[in-house]
Amino acid sequence: MKQQSAQARWEQLTQRPLLALAVAFAVAYAVPIVDTTAGHSLTAVCTAVEWVVWAAFAADYLMRLAISRDRRRFVRTHWMDLCAVVLPILQPLRLLRMVSTLILVGRRARMASQIQLTTYVAGAVVGLLMFGSLAVLSVERDSPNGNIRTLGDAVWWSFTTMTTVGYGDHAPTTGLGRMIAVGLMLSGIALLGVVTANIATWFIARFEKDDVEERRQTEAIEALTAEVRALRAEVATLSGVPVVGVPEPVGDEVSR
Template sequence: MTIEKWDRLTNVPLFILSVLFLAAYSWQILKGTYLTACFVIINVVWAIYGIDYLVSLFLAPDKWKWFKQNLILLVTLILPVFRPLRLLRFVAMLQIFNRSTGSATRGRITMYATCAVTLLIYVGALAEYSAEHTAPGATITSFPLALWWAFVTVTTVGYGDVCPVTPEGRCVAVGLMMTGIALIGIVSAMISSWIIDQVDARSSVQAAKTQQ
């Protein structure tokens, strides 16, 4: 069996497991009930991720190259805080926009970035709420407040009406700030690419008119 075939076979089940993982992770933090069930789901999914990692590594023709190319996968496997980010891998599966060439590439990148940022805001708010809400002197004391804080942070507005006070919460915050810088970069780049296309298209039309 090749690694491509394994990937194709496991893609949908792993995506469903990731959604299940995120649901259990969210429930555990937001509701705080059925903790054993959540714990089981989270760890079973995590174990399956580990098996998938080992099988993929075994099936790869050049194991060392695959290992280097999938370092991030290993990181999301080892560090619990990054596990929900596995879902980002499946965003690429959704291919909706498929019109002309230039706009198709931009459409796909826009969609991927939107899904990724939305997911990062949600997971960031969850992790922040989990880290902060019981800390002494905390201002992020509810999940809606954590969501509000995540939006304020990711857009780099940073009012400072609520902000993290624990070391864990501040690490999550740094992650969201970097997402914010990336977001500004992606939006700028996307509009740049679009404007360059527009200016070129107009120039071509004008040139065609002049030639007639």
């Protein structure tokens, strides 16, 4: 119990700083792609910021592992976090750092009790749209046969890909760009499923609430009917009139 409370305190303590670092990572990742005239020093600073942010999320994972009561179970249930921490070390690609940081941010956000599902889904959509656009622009802009040359083209392509519309006016031509497209399509389908399930759950809860209210009203009417029947029998007994076949009260009689 003590370890669980310590883990909860750690997650609550690091929630806002990690969110700020995620914003810093987004800026550092976007600047060299959007600003094609960025010098070597600015690019190096942005790269350093990306590594620092990734290291912070990796340290967060290791800290949660250290204070976990069952470390083996923690590793089994957080295997995706482990992959996101290890992969950039094995292959330090810039795109891989972006993917791993997105995974770590998403997994960390889902643990925050203050974040509702709607807020999480909206943030995930915006994040995937932004990072998908920047990633495909970075790999397709210099492709000889590519047709995604500007940020506007990349955003439009990401939006149509996430919604699985796929107009075909813009499409990646490189292998890495197509891998980004696959990831974006799968993410869009998953988010659409979450939204659909959330709406269905809301409707089901609403119907169940109405059904409970209807049953409560029915039980109240039945109790009132039984009480009226008992009162009629008592009045008939006091007046000396034999009670023979006390009629069932109808709805308008009950109301009167």
